[in-house]
Amino acid sequence: MSVSAPVIIRLLASSVSVASRAGKIVRDVMSKGELGIVEKGKDDYQTEADRSAERCIIDSLSRQYPKARIIGEEDSSPNENEVSPEWIVLDADKEVLGLECPASLKGVKEEDIVVWVDPLDGTSEYTQGALMLKRDPWERWKMYLSHPFISMKWYLSLLQSNFGFLEHVTVLIGISVNDKPVGGVIHQPYFKNQAGSEVKMGRTIWGLSEAGVGGFTPAPPPESIIITTTRSHSNPVVEKALQVMNAAQILRVGGAGYKLLEGKASVYVFASPGCKKWDTCAPEAVLSAAGGKLTDILGNFYKYGANEPKPNKTGVLAAVNDELHSYALNRIPQDLKDALANK
Numbered sequence: 142m143s144v145s146a147p148v149i150i151r152l153l154a155s156s157v158s159v160a161s162r163a164g165k166i167v168r169d170v171m172s173k174g175e176l177g178i179v180e181k182g183k184d185d186y187q188t189e190a191d192r193s194a195e196r197c198i199i200d201s202l203s204r205q206y207p208k209a210r211i212i213g214e215e216d217s218s219p220n221e222n223e224v225s226p227e228w229i230v231l232d233a234d235k236e237v238l239g240l241e242c243p244a245s246l247k248g249v250k251e252e253d254i255v256v257w258v259d260p261l262d263g264t265s266e267y268t269q270g271a272l273m274l275k276r277d278p279w280e281r282w283k284m285y286l287s288h289p290f291i292s293m294k295w296y297l298s299l300l301q302s303n304f305g306f307l308e309h310v311t312v313l314i315g316i317s318v319n320d321k322p323v324g325g326v327i328h329q330p331y332f333k334n335q336a337g338s339e340v341k342m343g344r345t346i347w348g349l350s351e352a353g354v355g356g357f358t359p360a361p362p363p364e365s366i367i368i369t370t371t372r373s374h375s376n377p378v379v380e381k382a383l384q385v386m387n388a389a390q391i392l393r394v395g396g397a398g399y400k401l402l403e404g405k406a407s408v409y410v411f412a413s414p415g416c417k418k419w420d421t422c423a424p425e426a427v428l429s430a431a432g433g434k435l436t437d438i439l440g441n442f443y444k445y446g447a448n449e450p451k452p453n454k455t456g457v458l459a460a461v462n463d464e465l466h467s468y469a470l471n472r473i474p475q476d477l478k479d480a481l482a483n484k
């Protein structure tokens with residue numbers, strides 16, 4: 142790799158490469174069918190794919206950027222014995238390496254960087270996708286019984302979903318400097334690239350502050366207001382904030398990363414604690430590089446320094462441009478903002 146490129150460019154290029162490898166781990170664990178689900182907290186689960194993909198990303202990046210602070214959702218400590226050599230990725234994406242570094246980022250030093258890693262965003266959708274991959278109804282029913290967190294209502298909605306929820310899964314690597322997300326990578330392991338009769342799995346999107354985005358073409362916002370929000374973590378306050386938006390449509394999809402990519406919505410509203418810094422760092426970087434804005438429900442930016450609290454206690458409000466962000470912010474009732482702020 143060119144050592145002459147500024148560190149922020151090299152790190153973003155390395156993150157693009159390692160995110161694809163982590164995406165393959167996510168698919169491989171699913172193919173084996175042994176998810177190793179662990180309940181971390183209420184409505185919060187971890188699988189073998191989360192753990193292995195995180196080790197792949199953190200070990201690969203920390204070997205190359207030892208002075209950067211790298212924080213992962215699964216909080217697993219580096220242990221050389223656990224890491225398969227095949228998981229270590231030391232190459233870097235050539236397109237990103239060739240980018241002109243914005244003047245404001247040229248002087249960034251490795252020790253100024255904090256990286257937020259969500260190895261598998263949309264874990265609920267991933268585990269539910271596993272259930273649906275069981276084609277034998279009896280096998281599926283047995284697996285459902287071993288997933289105590291999936292209600293019968295969800296099970297029936299899954300049966301009608303045409304197995305689509307795996308597309309909501311993403312791998313997120315967010316790069317922050319001085320508290321701000323400046324670079325982001327969102328990899329979709331289950332995105333289908335159709336080339337003739339051949340289907341190749343996986344797509345990687347990146348964004349860099351003042352440089353733009355790559356890996357996809359952002360669609361112009363729809364004429365009417367289309368909102369996206371959580372599929373699996375709603376509550377009455379989340380619903381109230383959606384009702385006041387006067388939206389033509391509400392799309393309920395999984396994962397913070399996918400909400401910014403599914404392409405149809407222009408605003409993401411989530412008036413609840415629950416998302417963490419690793420959920421929003423990469424999406425915020427990509428969104429702002431594309432001209433959008435992500436804040437909490439009160440309109441304040443989150444800070445991404447290493448010592449900042451991990452939970453995004455005051456929710457998420459994101460939009461593809463400033464005008465739509467202001468529209469949504471002004472519609473949220475003050476009492477709801479106050480209630481979240483004082484929680």
Ligand SMILES: Nc1ncnc2c1ncn2[C@@H]1O[C@H](COP(=O)(O)O)[C@@H](OP(=O)(O)O)[C@H]1O
Pocket residue numbers: 183184185186259261262263264265370371372373374394395396397414415416417420
């Ligand atoms: N009430 C809650 N409890 C736990 N995690 C929550 C949550 N609300 C949101 N999240 C986390 O925020 C991310 C986006 O949530 P959602 O899919 O509901 O929109 C998910 O990340 P993970 O899938 O990486 O855990 C999810 O777990």
Ligand SMILES: [Mg+2]
Pocket residue numbers: 259261262263396397419420
């Ligand atoms: Mg997440």
